[in-house]
Amino acid sequence: MKRYLLFVLRIAVAVSLVLNTGCWSSNEIEDLSVYVGLALDVAQESKFEQGIEKQGASYPKHNMLTATVQIVPPVTGKGQKQGGTSSEQATTYINEKLTGDSLIQIFRQFALRRDRPLIGHHLKVIVVSSELAKRYSLEQIFDFVLRDNDIRPSCLVLVSHRNAFESLSTSEPGEIPAIYLAGLVKNRYRSNKIIPPVSLIKLDSRMQSGSSFLLQNVITSENEHKFSGAGIFKGSTKKWIGELNEFDLEGLSWFSFDVIGGAVKTYAHEGYTITYEPKRSNSKIIPKVQGDDISFHIKVSSEGSLMEDWSFPEIPSSEEYMRELEKLFEKQVNKQIQQVLYKMQHVYRVDVGGFNEQLRIKYPKVWNRVKEDWDETFSSIPITYEVDMNITDFGSSND
Amino acid sequence: MWSILMTFIPSWKLIAQAFLLLAVPVLMILMSKVIRKSVVNTFALKPDSPSPPETEIGLANVPITGTYDSDIVTVRNAIGDQADVLIREIVISGTETRVAIVFLEGLTDSDLIDSHLITPLIHRGVPEEDRSSFHDSLSAYLTERLIPASDIKKSSDFQALVEGILFGQTGVLVEGLQEVLLIGTAKGKSRSLEEPMSEALLRGPRTGFTERISDNTGLLRRHGENGSLTLTKFQIGSRVKKILILAYMRDIADPNLVDEVTSRIQRIDIDDPIESGYIEQLIEDNVLSPFQQMQNTERPDRVIAGLLEGRVAILLDGTPFALVLPVTFSMLLQSPEDxxxxxxxxxxxxxxxxxxxxxxxxxxxxxxxxxxxxxxxxxxxxxxxxxxxxxxxxxxxxxxxxxxxxxxxxxxxxxxxxxxxxxxxxxxxxxxxxxxxxxxxxxxxxxxxxxxxxxxxxxxxxxxxxxxxxxxxxxxxxxxxxxxxxxxxxxxxxxxxxxxxxxxxxxxxxYVTPIVPYGFSDWKDLFVRVPLKIMKMRPVMFNAKDKDRRN
Known part of the structure; x- marks a missing residue:
């Protein structure tokens, strides 16, 4: 009898050892607030904050920035969801705004406001307003975001022309703006006005390298968004200094990153619209060093098709007509490149086209000599370019 | 110097944690040992000391006297009160020798008794010319000339007679004979061969084992002409005796494996192994493991395939489930259809x-x-x-x-x-x-x-x-x-x-061969079943005598 008792006791101890650990650190997913978007603005207290501050609910802080987090999905009752009318479905997200001077403190401040704590694993998009980035260095603004363990390094970073929180709102029912913005960058194969996505990890590496860089710009009007141009960040300060517009970006795309889509529109001699759709392009930035003189030569070659021709009466797509059109498109691209180079060298005086990389790879010694003040040096370097367009087909038109 | 060294010595908290970490697996090992021991101790493979059997028909070593009247009384006393025992007393025609035929109703083939026992004894009897020699060689004459049955055994004590009758044989008690004849007339009901319920296939043979062991061994034999299929018979069960058959290919199976299985079967000590699951649980390696260490199947094709790989099968009377062993984890996920x-x-x-x-x-x-x-x-x-x-x-x-x-x-x-x-x-x-x-x-x-x-x-x-x-x-x-x-x-x-x-x-x-221990050639039949033309060798893991599958 005693033996059996001992046996049972041993089993009980073993079982209780396992069970007594309980559910360590378990947190049900529905008890958490998943935020997918984060907008960072210049301090601008919300009505709620002004209201509670009047009642004395404040803590010592300087109002430096306003963080807006986009929490999905909002809490809905079970019954509500089933008998859901369309008006209730409209709110697929909540935007929460808080102001302060430390991002982590602001985030922890949410714990006083919401029963479901924030988790950052699913953060997809961070939008920084150009106004904030003008005042503070990106290194300061993103310090917490880069340190945080939850936030994935694959999170996309955008800059907004005006207020960043505006870009996290939409008037379309059922849409989550943050996911919508993250999806827009996938359209690069349709437009060369989108720069390759800059994720947190890429941003970090660019900031570490000290070179100037671009962030995709998002413009909002009437709760609708558009990617338009890119914000320029100066490598030495990591602050926003200006913008490239869509047309500049097109020019930049020819030599700075591969064009895999888009449209080049120009006008034929009679003023009719003609449009070329690039399918692939190859570009090369060739640095040349002679003594102390650095110069660059850009070679762009592209293949694509003639996709639109308004010429009237219609001109048959003969070989020489194609060559003629190629010339026109080359002229147009040349114009685009010229304009962006002018802006880079003479308006903003920064190198965001990847010239520094090529120089560093080809002439590391020269690069070491000039890297300290590269942006300044770059602005006076002569750059030549040649463009070779190739119309390989003209769609399914068969005349 | 000393102070520098001290910084490398962790705090007592860390040491205690490390000790705990060490202690947990050691404790787990000790505990599993204790539990294993306490389970295995009550395990039939190593009987502590079986209690002596209590019931016994009091006929052990009681010889048959040959005196008809007293013998028939002894039999009646022993089993006469059983409801299904029938005793038919006749006289061999031509002589005055009395004969008692004792059999069980329902278990014996009464047609066979009528036509092959009663008919020759009563109807034909002993012809004139043999009557003088009949009494001298009673036993030989009966078995050699009078009773046309294939399965005749002789026994000289009542114990065997009574047991034989209860197992379905027909006992023949002859006046003046100090022996008794036991004639195999057992006929149990058996069902027809059906497709196994738990192992249905779309493609493949539709037969499954039945509860009768002679059918099952027949199925194995009938699979194809094969001289090396060996069926070794064991009788297990101390109260209810059952036939267990160990099947293997004589020139394929590893003799060590056959010996090991044989010795484990011989050590089985149980009153009645009702199903092959009893056998499985009594001879398996690890009682505490959640994983089965034998494969059970109702499919003769599966058994044959196993035997051809160098494995061994156990068939038990009274159940359609055969055991195939040894088994590895991957085999449990294989279907004959593969x-x-x-x-x-x-x-x-x-x-x-x-x-x-x-x-x-x-x-x-x-x-x-x-x-x-x-x-x-x-x-x-x-x-x-x-x-x-x-x-x-x-x-x-x-x-x-x-x-x-x-x-x-x-x-x-x-x-x-x-x-x-x-x-x-x-x-x-x-x-x-x-x-x-x-x-x-x-x-x-x-x-x-x-x-x-x-x-x-x-x-x-x-x-x-x-x-x-x-x-x-x-x-x-x-x-x-x-x-x-x-x-x-x-x-x-x-x-x-x-x-x-x-x-x-x-x-x-x-259990996880060929993954651990690693055996590359057996991977041919692990996750991917390679074409049959490539699988020329038998699995290495079973250590088959004849390694070439083409033989």
Whole structure:
């Protein structure tokens, strides 16, 4: 009898050892607030904050920035969801705004406001307003975001022309703006006005390298968004200094990153619209060093098709007509490149086209000599370019 | 110097933690040893000291006297009060020798007794010219000239007579003979050969074993002309004696394996092994393991295939389930169809089964750990829909999963016993309506219903039913681990199973061969079933005598 008792006791101890650990650190997913978007603005207290501050609910802080987090999905009752009318479905997200001077403190401040704590694993998009980035260095603004363990390094970073929180709102029912913005960058194969996505990890590496860089710009009007141009960040300060517009970006795309889509529109001699759709392009930035003189030569070659021709009466797509059109498109691209180079060298005086990389790879010694003040040096370097367009087909038109 | 050294010595807290870490596995080992010992001690392979048998027919060593009257009285005293014993007394025609025919009604073939025993004795009798010599060589004359039966045994004591009669033989007691003749007239009812229920195949033979061992051995013999198939007979069971047959290929099976199985069978000590499951549990290596160490099957083709690989089969009278051993884990996931179909679909099915086994084991555990511990590992859009679905679910995911898993296990257990006509209807009520109602009532989330359903379906893809049972039990352990430590717990649980599997052996063959120990040539038949033309050799792991499959 005693033996059996001992046996049972041993089993009980073993079982209780396992069970007594309980559910360590378990947190049900529905008890958490998943935020997918984060907008960072210049301090601008919300009505709620002004209201509670009047009642004395404040803590010592300087109002430096306003963080807006986009929490999905909002809490809905079970019954509500089933008998859901369309008006209730409209709110697929909540935007929460808080102001302060430390991002982590602001985030922890949410714990006083919401029963479901924030988790950052699913953060997809961070939008920084150009106004904030003008005042503070990106290194300061993103310090917490880069340190945080939850936030994935694959999170996309955008800059907004005006207020960043505006870009996290939409008037379309059922849409989550943050996911919508993250999806827009996938359209690069349709437009060369989108720069390759800059994720947190890429941003970090660019900031570490000290070179100037671009962030995709998002413009909002009437709760609708558009990617338009890119914000320029100066490598030495990591602050926003200006913008490239869509047309500049097109020019930049020819030599700075591969064009895999888009449209080049120009006008034929009679003023009719003609449009070329690039399918692939190859570009090369060739640095040349002679003594102390650095110069660059850009070679762009592209293949694509003639996709639109308004010429009237219609001109048959003969070989020489194609060559003629190629010339026109080359002229147009040349114009685009010229304009962006002018802006880079003479308006903003920064190198965001990847010239520094090529120089560093080809002439590391020269690069070491000039890297300290590269942006300044770059602005006076002569750059030549040649463009070779190739119309390989003209769609399914068969005349 | 000393102060520098001191900085490398960890604080006492760290040392204590390290000691605890060391102590936990040591304690676990000790505990498992204690538990194993206490189980094995009461285990039939090593009997402590069997209590002496209490009942005994008091006829041991009572000789047959040859005096008809006293002998018949002895028999009547011993078994005359049994309801089904019939005693027919006749006289051999031509002589005045009295004969008593004792047999069981229902177990013996009465036609055979009439035509081959009573007819010659009464009707034909002893012809004139033999009457003088008849009495001198009574026994020989009866067996050699008078009784036209194939199976005649002689016995000289009552014990054998009574036992023989009770087992279905017909006892013939002859006046003046100090022996008794036992004629094999047993005829039990047996069912026809049917397709096995638990191991149905689309392609392959449709026969399954039956409860009668002579049918089963016949099935093995009839599979094809084969001189090396050896069937060794054992009688086991101390009270109810049963025939057990050990089948193997004489020139393929490893003799050491045959010896080991033989010795384990001989050590079986039990009153009545009702089913082959008794045999399995009495001779297996590890009683505490959740994994079976023998493969049970109703399919003769499976047994033959096993024998040809150098394995050994055990057939027991009274059950259609044969045991094939040794077995490895991968064999439990193999179906004969893998070999009957071409190798590409065969391999595909097999890989599918491995995946299904993994799902059946881990799906709910992974669900719990993702939902409760690692929301960041779920793709964002899925995470959003899960959050939406789970809003209003009052339980943590572990309780939720436990509710659903237990109810589906109940449903499954009930499904076995549901009467045929209402079975499907109840299945629909149970499965569809309970699942749907539970979701609508907000007790569980729809996502979990998918997980549970996939798990339940997956566990049925495993071709050996009892292996599916193992995974079903372990699934719950996995869920506990997931609820305690999240994905880390699941990983630890999986490692625990792996370490157990690596240690486990089935009759000397490690359970996860050919993965551990590594045997490359056996990988031909592991995840992928390579074309038959490439599988020229028998599996190395069974150490077959004849290694070439073409012989």
């Amino acid at each position: 070999y009957y179909e071409r190798w590409l679909p065969g391999s595909f099915m097999r890989l599918l089964r491995f995946l299904a086994a993994l799902l059946a084991l881990l799906a709910p555990a992974l669900y719990i750990s993702f939902i409760s511990f690692h929301p960041g590992l779920i793709p964002t859009k899925l995470a959003l829909s899960i959050i939406e679905n789970r809003q209003g679910v009052p339980f943590p995911s572990f309780i939720e999963a436990l509710i659903m898993e237990i109810s589906i296990e109940i449903l499954r257990e009930a499904g076995i016993r549901l009467p045929k006509p209402i079975g499907p209807a109840m299945g629909i009520v149970g499965g569809l309506i309970i699942g749907d109602a539970a979701v609508n009532a907000g007790i569980v989330s729809p996502f979990l219903v998918i997980v549970v359903a996939v798990t339940a379906i997956s566990s049925f893809t495993i071709p050996v039913y009892s292996a599916g049972l193992t995974l079903r039990i372990l699934r719950f352990t996995g869920m506990f681990c997931a609820a305690t430590l999240g994905l880390f717990g699941v990983v630890m649980f999986f490692l625990l199973i792996c370490s157990h599997l690596v240690r486990l052996k089935s009759f000397g063959v490690p």
